[in-house]
Amino acid sequence: MKRVFGAKKDKEPPPSIQDASDRINKRGDNVDEKLKKLDAELTRYREQIKKTRPGPAQEAIKARAMRILKQKRMYEGQRDMLYNQTFNLDQVSFAAEGLKDAQQTMSALKSANKELKGMMKTVKIQDIDNLQDEMMDLMDVSNEIQETLGRSYNVPDDIDEEELMGELDALEADMGSEADGVPSYLQPDKEEPDFDTELHLPAAPTGHTTAAQGEDELGLPAVPRASLRS
Numbered sequence: 001m002k003r004v005f006g007a008k009k010d011k012e013p014p015p016s017i018q019d020a021s022d023r024i025n026k027r028g029d030n031v032d033e034k035l036k037k038l039d040a041e042l043t044r045y046r047e048q049i050k051k052t053r054p055g056p057a058q059e060a061i062k063a064r065a066m067r068i069l070k071q072k073r074m075y076e077g078q079r080d081m082l083y084n085q086t087f088n089l090d091q092v093s094f095a096a097e098g099l100k101d102a103q104q105t106m107s108a109l110k111s112a113n114k115e116l117k118g119m120m121k122t123v124k125i126q127d128i129d130n131l132q133d134e135m136m137d138l139m140d141v142s143n144e145i146q147e148t149l150g151r152s153y154n155v156p157d158d159i160d161e162e163e164l165m166g167e168l169d170a171l172e173a174d175m176g177s178e179a180d181g182v183p184s185y186l187q188p189d190k191e192e193p194d195f196d197t198e199l200h201l202p203a204a205p206t207g208h209t210t211a212a213q214g215e216d217e218l219g220l221p222a223v224p225r226a227s228l229r230s
Contacts, residue, residue, distance in 0.1 A: 017093045017096065021086060021090065021093070024082050024085050024086050025086060028079060028082040028083065031075050031082065032079065034075050035076065035079070038068050038072040039072070041068050042069060045065035048061050049061050049065065
């Protein structure tokens, strides 16, 4: 049967936007090459027209130049048409790329949404609240333990604050006296007792003699002599 009717040929895939754009750009390059050649010919004919005297020869050169100019106008029209086609293809390509990006974005969002739903099933707000409450209770217990361990031993609870303030004032007074240079235990009392008065001792003699008592030639007190009776 295949020999009679022939085998069915596989259809070629339709050209992509990039393929069509590359083909049009190639045609546009060919048109640009032809325009460059026509411009060179027009320049050459223009120089010949300047150098040729008016007459049949000059008219013939002008006719050739007009024919080249018509070809140039035709190729310029083709080039503009190709540029428009390329612009349209670029717009379609941009729109297609935008749709592909949107599809990928939607796929990524769906996947992320599914993962988030699965994760939210394992996390409950009530469990988080209970965990926070337990942590606060543990912190309170920890603070109580620290305070208990930091408490001093053998400290009476019924301490009179006024008595402590009195001791503090006395300590400050002692510190002020020591700052003057003499410790408090070395400072004399305000009223020292007179030991001589208490023991009824006579006063110590002074170094001065009375005027009636004389002195000998050495400056010592003279020994009193017994009065002689006549």
